Amino acid sequence: MVSSIAELISDRIGAMPAGERRAAQTLIASYPLIGLKTVAEFSAAAGVSSPTILRFVARLGFQNYPEFQSTLQDELAAQLQSPASRTLNPPSQGASAVSPMLEATLDNMRETFRHLSDKQLADIVAKLADRRGKTFLIGGRFTDPLARYMAAHLAIIKPNVFHLAGQESVWRDRLIDMGKRDVLVIFDIRRYQDSLVRFAETANQRGVQIVLFTDQWLSPIARFARHVIAGRTAVPSAWDSSAALFVVAEALIGAVTRQLEADGAKRIRELESLR
Amino acid sequence: MVSSIAELISDRIGAMPAGERRAAQTLIASYPLIGLKTVAEFSAAAGVSSPTILRFVARLGFQNYPEFQSTLQDELAAQLQSPASRTLNPPSQGASAVSPMLEATLDNMRETFRHLSDKQLADIVAKLADRRGKTFLIGGRFTDPLARYMAAHLAIIKPNVFHLAGQESVWRDRLIDMGKRDVLVIFDIRRYQDSLVRFAETANQRGVQIVLFTDQWLSPIARFARHVIAGRTAVPSAWDSSAALFVVAEALIGAVTRQLEADGAKRIRELESLR
DNA sequence: CAAAATACGTAACATACGATACAGCGCTCC
DNA sequence: GGAGCGCTGTATCGTATGTTACGTATTTTG
Structure with a gap:
């Protein structure tokens, strides 16, 4: 039928x-x-x-x-x-393989945001909206795309945004550029990568403020992080889900953009004229 | 009013x-x-x-x-x-700046999945789970990270997965490797990029099956695509949201993994032993 | 109560819409 | 490589649709 x-x-x-x-x-x-x-x-x-x-x-x-x-x-x-x-695709007597996935993901997001205070987010936004320092972003094996995504947006609305990619030796050397005014955004969910932990530790020693996106079990990097965003990652799949972190990232991007616009960023207009 | x-x-x-x-x-x-x-x-x-x-x-x-x-x-x-x-009483306590963003994102996901049939997803999963052809992934300015994310997972569970990155001329030349058995996964939301459209057109002429992730207004690439996933992107922000597409991508990754496991992929075990 | 004004329906009209015939093209299968 | 089939777009056609003009009915007002 x-x-x-x-x-x-x-x-x-x-x-x-x-x-x-x-x-x-x-x-x-x-x-x-x-x-x-x-x-x-x-x-x-x-x-x-x-x-x-x-x-x-x-x-x-x-x-x-x-x-x-x-x-x-x-x-x-x-x-x-x-x-x-109103459902186009009726709840579909369990045959659907994706529906439980969606439900779990939605739950993850609600849970993730429930544990995030506005204050906490506001602090991060304030830091990211600060144009004085440099912003570095890096991620792990599966989360690096999130770092890229965030970098792609931030780079448009403020100067000195750098996504760290490629071989470990390459981005490790970038530590030399990092100082107290700077921010390092790290995405790291399990299995946590040693290389990232070492990187974060060194960066922390240099006084860099670390914003960590991780899962609910917290990457060891949390020890060094100024701000920690713990997202839910469990879904009925062989893989963990980064969707909740992705949404937090988007929310931050939006908030930072609004903040910088409010500050009067003629930067965006300049960019427009460049196209 | x-x-x-x-x-x-x-x-x-x-x-x-x-x-x-x-x-x-x-x-x-x-x-x-x-x-x-x-x-x-x-x-x-x-x-x-x-x-x-x-x-x-x-x-x-x-x-x-x-x-x-x-x-x-x-x-x-x-x-x-x-x-x-439709909800008469919005979640209110509107002090939070991120809450509307979250609500909109959740709605987007529900809507996106509501417009996706199990059949449609099953078809895509079947194609992606086919080990015979090659799989190429590419994205636009902001969506390329999604392509990377998907590629990072798919590359583990099956051979011949390639993320197309870097300069246009580089990935355009990869067209030479593409044939009828192959799949090209494209992420393209507005503003749609001409280079991607041309790329898709040529790939289509070569008989490549295109799976398109786009927004509800459909990238022109939909013309050439065998499968189209239309995600909702509208959120109260200066940027469009790719979160819904991200979740679809994760769902597909999970389903393809399950499929290949069912087929008896000793590949994953092999990989484990390589570590 | 009469006269005017307004409201309403019938019927004719023009347009734009859906439908169809046909030709060109690409693809598949001998 | 050639023949056949199927798909798609262009151009044309008939018609259903929205529109308008006009006459009748109904209400309103002095």
């Missing part, structure tokens, strides 16, 4: 030619709004021609476009009247 | 003639479904003539009937896509 058009589409999308698949994907992406518009608008949004749209709805089993739209509308009406049943 | 058409109607319903009032009441009764149908159907449902319906929407301030319908659709889209706005 196929209850919704969305299901129907995902059932058959595999057996569709390229053009119709684009139509399907476009519809799913902003379901179901585009399906309520005219064929012309639909086709334009999907980047195909109108006949392809019509063939698409025909393949779904509808006699004509208006019939397709009516069904869509009825579906919508049913949803609106019982907000409870 | 009148935010919804429903409010607008209840504001003015007092100053309407009998026929138009019936139209208004009919619309409110099954809001907004009937307004999406044709003038003829609307008039029949309200028991008035079509011109009365048109006069009714004209009185609401719309130039013509299609404009009225578009507005209704936009309103509907806003409702459907941000479940947050």
Whole structure:
């Protein structure tokens, strides 16, 4: 039994030619709004021609476009009247392999933020928004992308942001550039990497303020860190999840940006003009 | 400020003639479904003539009937896509600057997964778990870290996983290695990068299957993609959020790992012994 | 109560929308 | 390498749709 058009589409999308698949994907992406518009608008949004749209709805089993739209509308009406049943993909009697993953991830985030005080975050934001010192970011094997992500954003809104990458010897030598005014953002979840711990220890000796993103069991680097963000990482998977840390990182990026804008950063305008 | 058409109607319903009032009441009764149908159907449902319906929407301030319908659709889209706005009592105690960010992110994830079918994910997992072809990953300015993150995991559980990085000319030349059996995972959210689009186009011409991670507005690469994952990116911040895509990526990594383990990957054991 | 004004529906109209025929192209399979 | 099939877009067509003009009905007002 196929209850919704969305299901129907995902059932058959595999057996569709390229053009119709684009139509399907476009519809799913902003379901179901585009399906309520005219064929012309639909086709334009999907980047195909109108006949392809019509063939698409025909393949779904509808006699004509208006019939397709009516069904869509009825579906919508049913949803609106019982907000409870608003799920496109019904809770799906445990068959789904990803749903528990999502649930666990959402829980992780809520838990992570519950243990983070506004004060703590505000302190970190203040430090990161300080333009006087340099900002270094580094991560472990799986978390280095998070460091990169954060660096990519921070580098735009303030000067002297450096992501430390490549061989250990390379970034170890960068310690020479680090001093009291500077910040070192480290991502390290288990299994904690010795090289990172040693790096953090040395940096700490040089007076660098360390902001540590780690898991709830705390990397040994926590000993040297000025600020510690402990994220939940447990999910029903073979791997730990860095998603909670990722979200904290995004929240910090957003807050720092706001802070620097408030301070009157003409920097961003300058950047705009450079493009 | 009148935010919804429903409010607008209840504001003015007092100053309407009998026929138009019936139209208004009919619309409110099954809001907004009937307004999406044709003038003829609307008039029949309200028991008035079509011109009365048109006069009714004209009185609401719309130039013509299609404009009225578009507005209704936009309103509907806003409702459907941000479940947050449906909650009457926002989590409040709004002192926290990060809380709205978290809420929006959680919503984004729920929405993103709501638009993803198990079938769709299963297809992608099957393709990624296929050890025969090569797997290439690449991302845009801010999303490249996601590609790295995924590559870091996939490279452990299967051979021939390559993250494309560095200068454009470097990874463009890698196209020579790509063929029909291969997969290209692309992360691209707005502003979409031309270089990536061209890259995807060429790869597609070579028969590479493209898995696209993009935002809800769909990168132009969707045209060439075999599979499209549309994540929600809107958050109360100066930046778009990639968190939802990150979580999808993690879910896929987990699923692919499980799949390959089921196939009996002695690879992981081998790796263990190498350490 | 009469006269005017407003409201409403019928019917004709024009437009834009969905539908269809056809040709070009690429792909697959001999 | 050639023949066949399937997919896609262009151009055209018929029609359903929104729109307007006008006459009748109903209400309002002096």
